[in-house]
Amino acid sequence: DTGVSQNPRHKITKRGQNVTFRCDPISEHNRLYWYRQTLGQGPEFLTYFQNEAQLEKSRLLSDRFSAERPKGSFSTLEIQRTEQGDSAMYLCASSLGGRSFFGQGTRLTVV
Amino acid sequence: SQQGEEDPQALSIQEGENATMNCSYKTSINNLQWYRQNSGRGLVHLILIRSNEREKHSGRLRVTLDTSKKSSSLLITASRAADTASYFCATDAADSGGGADGLTFGKGTHLIIQP
Numbered sequence: 001d002t003g004v005s006q007n008p009r010h011k012i013t014k015r016g017q018n019v020t021f022r023c024d025p026i027s028e029h030n031r032l033y034w035y036r037q038t039l040g041q042g043p044e045f046l047t048y049f050q051n052e053a054q055l056e057k058s059r060l061l062s063d064r065f066s067a068e069r070p071k072g073s074f075s076t077l078e079i080q081r082t083e084q085g086d087s088a089m090y091l092c093a094s095s096l097g098g099r100s101f102f103g104q105g106t107r108l109t110v111v
Numbered sequence: 112s113q114q115g116e117e118d119p120q121a122l123s124i125q126e127g128e129n130a131t132m133n134c135s136y137k138t139s140i141n142n143l144q145w146y147r148q149n150s151g152r153g154l155v156h157l158i159l160i161r162s163n164e165r166e167k168h169s170g171r172l173r174v175t176l177d178t179s180k181k182s183s184s185l186l187i188t189a190s191r192a193a194d195t196a197s198y199f200c201a202t203d204a205a206d207s208g209g210g211a212d213g214l215t216f217g218k219g220t221h222l223i224i225q226p
Contacts, residue, residue, distance in 0.1 A: 004153075006153075033213045033214075035213065040218070041218055041219075042199050042201075042216030042217050042218050042219055043154070043199075043214075043216050044216070045212060045213030045214065045215070048212070048213055056212055056213070058213075089151075091153060091154070093154075093214075098141070098142055098159060098161075098203060099144070099156055099159055100144070100156065100201075100214060101156060102146075102153045102154040102155075102156075103153050104152055104153040105152070105153050107151070
């Protein structure tokens with residue numbers, strides 16, 4: 001148990017629908033990251049928060065994706081108008097002292 | 112794009128043998144980390160080695176770092192069936208503004224330990 005919690009664990013949605021994932025980081029960690037992982041690949045960085053401020057966004061994060069961390073605690077990642085190419089594992093990590101701790105991920109399947 | 116490359120992509124050994132995985136990367140780094148991932152699960156942090164360190168141990172794990180060759184190795188000694196998983200190296204780039212760009216992962220090595 002890494003202490004980072006993600007919900008839901010699995011999500012199946014129809015193409016064109018919106019989905020939202022939640023991440024609860026380890027409480028004393030001020031840094032929070034979202035990654036996406038497709039089959040057979042390593043995770044790819046999507047976005048980064050320091051407290052409530054979103055400081056970096058990857059070019060992978062199209063305008064259909066939005067992430068928030070309103071109070072500097074939990075974070076949400078929303079995908080609007082989902083496409084089949086969005087099917088992947090979405091991983092959240094929180095960090096302290098250079099070590100990143102990952103949640104179990106949310107596996108999204110777009111049908 | 113992914114910075115690192117793990118080698119080999121897949122490795123199958125007998126229980127009790129040692130497993131060695133290698134990782135190469137492209138840019139200057141602050142640190143390099145190794146993670147394990149069981150199928151369909153999240154990543155478990157194994158070990159972090161800083162750019163000014165050359166070798167680090169943790170239990171049955173030994174990690175080396177050669178910044179001149181931009182490479183690292185992970186050795187698992189006396190392997191067990193439970194070590195079966197994918198192993199990833201991840202780098203924290205030196206010019207990433209204090210971790211703002213996140214970690215850059217390779218594609219991983221899939222390790223199978225035959226009982």
